[in-house]
Amino acid sequence: MSKKKTAPASGASINIGIDDKDRAAIAAGLSKLLADTYTLYLTTHNFHWNVTGPMFNSLHAMFMTQYTELWNAVDPIAERIRSLGHPAPGSYAQFAKLSSLKDAPATPPKALEMVRILVEGHEGAARTARSLFPLVDKASDEPSADILTQRLTVHEQTAWMLRSLLEE
Numbered sequence: 001m002s003k004k005k006t007a008p009a010s011g012a013s014i015n016i017g018i019d020d021k022d023r024a025a026i027a028a029g030l031s032k033l034l035a036d037t038y039t040l041y042l043t044t045h046n047f048h049w050n051v052t053g054p055m056f057n058s059l060h061a062m063f064m065t066q067y068t069e070l071w072n073a074v075d076p077i078a079e080r081i082r083s084l085g086h087p088a089p090g091s092y093a094q095f096a097k098l099s100s101l102k103d104a105p106a107t108p109p110k111a112l113e114m115v116r117i118l119v120e121g122h123e124g125a126a127r128t129a130r131s132l133f134p135l136v137d138k139a140s141d142e143p144s145a146d147i148l149t150q151r152l153t154v155h156e157q158t159a160w161m162l163r164s165l166l167e168e
Contacts, residue, residue: 014085022139027086029132030144033151034077034089035098036125041070043104043121050108055165059111066118066158073151080147100124115165122159126152 014023048063078088089098096103101124102117109117129151136144 016083018084018139018141022135022141023084024086025135026132026139026141026144027081027084029128029135030077030081030084030147031086031089031094032098032100033125033128033132033148034074034081035095036101036121036128037070037073037077037151038095039099039101039103040118040121040125041067041074043101044070044118046104047108047114047118051111051114052108053111055111059114063114063118069154069158073154076147077151080144083143100128112166115162119159119162119166122155122162126155126159129155 014020016023018026044063044067048060048067051059051063078090081088089095101121104117108114129148132148133145135141136148
């Protein structure tokens, strides 16, 4: 009689070639990136709803493109955290604690102030992503490095485009 193989218990050890300590540290860093991304998503969506003034049409459309990209980014980050064996943060309280970004102002600012706030947000998210490279490189964690490279590309390019709107 052959024994039926059973699925590992939910607390089973993970052996993907990255030690527990490094997986925990990478997951913690990615949790901060997830919090920054979600905070920036929420701020951008808020500004999409509340932008006014002569640049309304162009900013309304630009903000929609940007918040859609951010929304599509949160899932791969969260799923990478899960792949590393850790729970992904998913509450406003957790995101507020983990994010390096300020929350959106309670009163919607003027259009160009929205742009300035979003520049700061994208630059902050880029710094968070960049800060993780030494750890993922040390652990040979290419999937996390790939996510970080993708996020850096988007955040740096978006910050540049938004900064261009602030030029006189």
